[in-house]
Amino acid sequence: SQQGEEDPQALSIQEGENATMNCSYKTSINNLQWYRQNSGRGLVHLILIRSNEREKHSGRLRVTLDTSKKSSSLLITASRAADTASYFCATDAGANSKLTFGKGITLSVRP
Amino acid sequence: GAGVSQSPSNKVTEKGKDVELRCDPISGHTALYWYRQRLGQGLEFLIYFQGNSAPDKSGLPSDRFSAERTGESVSTLTIQRTQQEDSAVYLCASSLGPGGNYGYTFGSGTRLTVV
Numbered sequence: 001s002q003q004g005e006e007d008p009q010a011l012s013i014q015e016g017e018n019a020t021m022n023c024s025y026k027t028s029i030n031n032l033q034w035y036r037q038n039s040g041r042g043l044v045h046l047i048l049i050r051s052n053e054r055e056k057h058s059g060r061l062r063v064t065l066d067t068s069k070k071s072s073s074l075l076i077t078a079s080r081a082a083d084t085a086s087y088f089c090a091t092d093a094g095a096n097s098k099l100t101f102g103k104g105i106t107l108s109v110r111p
Numbered sequence: 112g113a114g115v116s117q118s119p120s121n122k123v124t125e126k127g128k129d130v131e132l133r134c135d136p137i138s139g140h141t142a143l144y145w146y147r148q149r150l151g152q153g154l155e156f157l158i159y160f161q162g163n164s165a166p167d168k169s170g171l172p173s174d175r176f177s178a179e180r181t182g183e184s185v186s187t188l189t190i191q192r193t194q195q196e197d198s199a200v201y202l203c204a205s206s207l208g209p210g211g212n213y214g215y216t217f218g219s220g221t222r223l224t225v226v
Contacts, residue, residue, distance in 0.1 A: 033214060042115075042202060043154075045214035088153065092212070098144060098167060099215060103153035 004032075004089040004102035012108040019076040021105045023089030024069075030094040032065055034074050037086045037104070046074075046087075081111045113137075117203050117218035124193055124225055132188045132221045136205030143186050144215065145170075145178060146202045154202065160186060161209050193225045 004025045013019050023032070031050045035043040049056045049065045049072065056063045062075040076083055086106050090099040116135040124130050136143050145157040156170040160180040171177070175194075180186040190197055200222050204215035 031212065035215075035217075041200070042217035042219040043204075043215075045216065048214055098156055098159045100156065101146075101154040 004091050004100065006087070006089055006102045006105045008105060009103070010106045010108075012110065013079055015079060015081055015109055015111050017079055019079050019083070019107055019109070021074045021076075021087055021107070023072045023074070023102060025072075025089075025091050026070065027091075027093055028067075030092045032063075032072050033090045033092070033099065034061075034063060034072075035088045035090060035101075037088065043088065076107075079107075079109045081109050083107060084109045115203055115205055115216050115218035117201075117221050119221055120219060121222045122224070124223070126195060126225055127192055129189065129191045130193055130223065132190075132201050132203075132223070134186045134188070134203030134205075134218060136184065136186070136203070137216055138184075140205035140207055140216070141183065142206045142209050142213075143180060144204045144206075145186070145188050146204065147199045148202060148220075149199045157188070157201075190223075193223075195225050198223055198225045 004023045006023045031048055033048045034046045037043045047058050047063050049063050060077045065072045086104040088101050088104045090101045092099055118133045143160040146154040148154050158178050159167040162183050163180050175191045178188045200220040202220045204217045206213040206215050
């Protein structure tokens with residue numbers, strides 16, 4: 001079963017705009033991670049936020065975590081055409097030492 | 112190596128044949144994971160290795176699926192008597208240690224097509 005559920009399922013924006021993607025999960029977690037996937041192949045790790053953190057930044061990425069609402073958001077600022085990809089959130093519940101991935105969000109950035 | 116390497120990158124096989132998929136993790140990464148991704152879907156966990164042991168095999172869908180890891184390095188995922196529903200991209204990932212405390216590094220996957 002999938003722990004994380006992202007929304008929206010698909011997002012289309014103009015280059016230069018900000019993209020906000022959300023993830024909700026069901027059980028308590030140790031940390032939450034975001035990954036990007038291009039062309040249905042390998043995923044690339046973007047950022048990890050621990051359960052005791054509320055916000056984290058990496059370049060144009062900003063991730064927030066609200067453990068009371070069991071939700072996270074990924075903000076990509078000043079989007080570029082190269083940001084076009086699928087984005088997945090993944091949760092680490094600690095028990096079985098594996099990440100559980102959501103179904104992903106397809107982001108299209110129009111030049 | 113510099114990254115996680117998977118081979119073959121593409122495999123077309125006839126229904127009923129056996130296939131072997133290979134994963135070479137990053138040197139020194141003790142944890143290794145196999146996931147499956149059907150077209151347009153999320154990642155489905157298959158199996159996790161810590162060293163050469165597999166403490167979590169809960170995602171293997173049937174006894175036609177098996178995996179091993181040797182030398183705390185290379186892992187092989189074997190699918191026996193392949194079925195059309197086995198068609199998917201099989202992704203391998205490794206990380207420095209167990210759990211999600213470290214990010215995963217993924218290979219580029221093996222796209223398996225069963226005809």
